[in-house]
Amino acid sequence: MSRHDAIVIGAGHNGLTNAAYLAKAGLDVVVLEKNDYIGGAAVSRELHPGWIYSNCSYVCSMMRQAIHRDLNLSTHGLLLVPYLGTINFGDGDGRLFAYHNPDAAHLELKRHSPHDADAMHRFQADLTRYSQLIRKTLMRTPPEPTSFRPKDIREFLFLAKQFWSLGEKEIYEYIRFFTLSAADFLEDYFENDLIKAAMASPGIIGTALGVYSPGSAYILLHHVMGDVDGNIGAWGLARGGMGAISTALAGAVKAHGGKIRTNAGVRKVLVESRKAVGVLLENGDELRAGIVVSNLDAKRTFTRIMDKADLPEGIFEKACNFKIRGSSGKVNVALSGLPRFSGVPNNRYINRGGQTFSGSLETMERAYDCWKRGRWSDNPFIESIIPSAWDPTVAPPGCHWMSNFVQYCPSALTNGPWTPEKRERFGQTVIDKIERYSPGFKDLIVHMEVRTPHEIEDEIGLTEGNIFQGELTIDQLFFNRPFPGYGQYRMPVRSFYMCGSSTHPGGGVSSACGANAAREILADLRRPNTVPQDDFHDE
């Protein structure tokens, strides 16, 4: 039996961030990881010799710059490279190119719809306004609405002030926004189907909502509120794959004296007198600590590694009902060359960007219909990117790998459980669709990894393979995340905390959940805070 000041369960990016800040405060911290590699869903894995897949998360824009800077992640080897240029593929021949130059982008929109080209300015302004407000909350602990503690009242006043500064009209708009579907939101601005579909696509990624489901407008915002070096809405790639983020965070943990143990799955959190006192590992080892932090999702935390008897009444049921529905699949493909797409000019910048096979709102909704019926769609929504076209370190020269994120993919099929055959058929559906837009694509394939929610849960422990560790709907956001009354990282058992994406501000490789949790833990321990403030105030 060994003793530590704090145990963090799960070496995903939030767990590592949490550990880094606890270690920075001088705590003896150990991070426990069930796999033999760290990173959770931010990993780089060489599944075929020479090809390094970011086989879960694949792009990054939410990483809090203040944390990157404060933990010296650049010194620990992290370089985030923004990528530009995305092709949106319509159902037929329609192509919408997201050019980097604003004038070129405007002309391209105009080619599709002069109305929408102009409307885009208003859309971007509104979206930026919404983003700026929500960005201010990312590295703050949500206030508890019923506590009346000075700290919570102060936080409410802060929020009220931010809200008030929007002006009366925008306050109404903002509140309305949270209940809207992505499609309804976009109807306010655009008329062109391809443009609407392209703009709606961030509204369904990772969620079990459709473009017409209320709440998907927020999902859209969640995906565009990030930034790369202050360019809100931009997305970046980590050089060396998403694992570079975890490696750099692990470097920061170790630099501050923290430890990381792999192959150390936790069987049970030990609770004595309603206080977490340590963990029991799968291998029978027992570790004791004053603080236990779970980076697992809320459902897995309270239904898998905690004893129902150790929990106050109702928590187990809340966890069982926590909305964490698997809706996405991932097809990672190693390619012997750069694919070419029909109807796309040989533009070296556009060809290197991302490819979004969004089709139309109708197509996206039909794919969602299939999910509801427990099937995958024959015409899925696919968001692709070819990281090797930007990063020379993730595939042999001249070769490439393509990340294909697929909506929707149910975690439970109506016709029985997932089998390897069904998984391969699902993968084939995705490849067939890409082939339709890129004749000859299949001939380039060297290796392929198909991941359904089943594999994602099995390997990295996300319940149902939900990439956000729980739906980002208003009932599970802010002070409601993961459960009402538990929005401040402290869980119903003393000395037990959560630091994963099941907590505010939710999914995405942001490190904000882990950092916020560390700040609360240090406050409880009456230790000086080591977590930096966000740098939003210059926005």
Add this chain to the structure above:
Amino acid sequence: MSDEHTDDAYAGERLKLSPFHSRQSALNIRDAWASWNGYKFAPYYYDPEYEYFCVRNSCGTYDICPMQKYEIKGRDAELMLNRMVTRDVRKIGLNRVGYSVWCTDEGRMIDDGTIFRLAHDRFMLTCGSPCVAWLEQSAFGFDAVTITDISDTLAGLSVQGPASCAVLKRMGFDGIESAKPFDVRRFPFHDDELMISRTGFTGDLGYELWLHPELALQVWDELYAAGEDYGIQPYGETATNMARLEAAFIMPAMEFNEALRTVRFEHDQTPFELNLGWLVDFAKPHFNGRTALWREKQRGPRYTLTKLDIEGNKPAVGSYIYRSKRCVDEIGYVTSAMWSPAVKANIALAMIKTEHLDGDLLAEIYYEKELRHYRRVARCKHIKKPFWMPSRARATPPPDC
């Protein structure tokens, strides 16, 4: 080179075209052009930040044809150069490059540049601004030295970035990976010769290719064929300026005002003020400015070029540096500033009165949001090492090649 403009009434006003121009203009998607030393020159080709990231992430090329290049040859070449520059030229080995500065009698900096020792009695000096007059003046009294301006007869292309070595190897330059920083290598190239030095202005892994202008397009085409799979991309002045600031390299007209062009008393700088005291070798025979520089060393520089990491994310462009938040006691000024995407820090170089270096440093920053001006007084941290210095820049052989 300006043949195409013979019937052009404005031919006399038009800029010279680099031997790489036809290829570079094809890639200058934005039609962005500026000038440098009389050459048409791109501030950027597609997007400055994209190009900057090519230098930090993959591989970029930078046209250094407009740079000034002089051949200094003869029995007295070493003596003459050693008399002119502050560092000991005798210590620059054969096929090695040395960075140096040269000063006026008053110890004020005229320019900086690199000295290549290409033979026992043959050197190449490269620098940003023309300096024929100063070179000839410096050669006064030395019999056996000839100075030739080879700026237009020797083309140069800088190949920088973590993939630069891999790309050059792929182009057929076997053994380039064994070149140490500041080494010079020669390779046969289509019945001619190509000289490659492991030098650059980005603080990253990188090389400079030196060639006869007739070879320019062939070199370009082969380099771009080899680099295609690495995303090779031309980069312009803006990306260069970003990369060099992260490496804390100085730039004329930003960190220093060339002494021979300076009007006002002491509005130029000494090497000590620019943190380049390590380049001034008092142990070597007499050199220009020695007496004044010795005095400067004893007295200590009035100002010191300082690397700053500034809180917040608004670049301190043109800011004054103060001792306190009240911003009444100015102690210096920022020379270059930017948000560094690679380091994720708000970095700047600033000239700060040496006596105040160890105290509080506050930058008064102005920035704009939708036409309204905002002001912020930000605390600065004095950084000792360059902001960006990856180990690959010094490793031999470099990684990933």
